[in-house]
Amino acid sequence: xxxxxxxxxxxxxxxxxxxxxxxxxxxxxxxxxxxxxxxxxxxxxxxxxxxxxxxxxxxxxxxxxxxxxxxxxxxxxxxxxxxxxxxxxxxxxxxxxxxxxxxxxxxxxxxxxxxxxxxxxxxxxxxxxxxxxxxxxx
Numbered sequence: 001x002x003x004x005x006x007x008x009x010x011x012x013x014x015x016x017x018x019x020x021x022x023x024x025x026x027x028x029x030x031x032x033x034x035x036x037x038x039x040x041x042x043x044x045x046x047x048x049x050x051x052x053x054x055x056x057x058x059x060x061x062x063x064x065x066x067x068x069x070x071x072x073x074x075x076x077x078x079x080x081x082x083x084x085x086x087x088x089x090x091x092x093x094x095x096x097x098x099x100x101x102x103x104x105x106x107x108x109x110x111x112x113x114x115x116x117x118x119x120x121x122x123x124x125x126x127x128x129x130x131x132x133x134x135x136x137x138x
Contacts, residue, residue: 002049006133012039012066014125037115038070043087043129056093060105063087078117085109089129101133 045062
């Protein structure tokens with residue numbers, strides 16, 4: 001009852017700010033540009049509950065498949081549509097009836113492949129997963 005396997009479908013907003021620098025340019029500075037990145041994600045994780053009560057503290061670790069659904073319009077960068085990330089987190093589940101939980105889990109994610117084909121830029125992020133979970137077996 002303390003160990004479980006979880007999955008789902010999540011929406012993730014991971015915005016970046018792009019800046020340029022040129023030591024030898026005689027032009028005015030280039031304004032930073034915001035990159036609005038939106039992902040649909042499918043996490044698969046193991047979760048261990050420390051307490052077996054109405055409020056359960058837990059730790060989880062697993063993998064996340066991220067699919068880029070909004071691509072910034074940049075002519076000099078081509079983005080990878082798929083990212084594979086690992087994530088770890090710790091949080092709480094609150095029982096809502098016999099089969100449902102409300103879950104709140106702060107997580108850290110690290111991408112294993114790069115965001116663009118031209119760079120080795122990987123996304124590392126902190127976030128919060130919040131949602132309603134359904135238990136298949138009690």
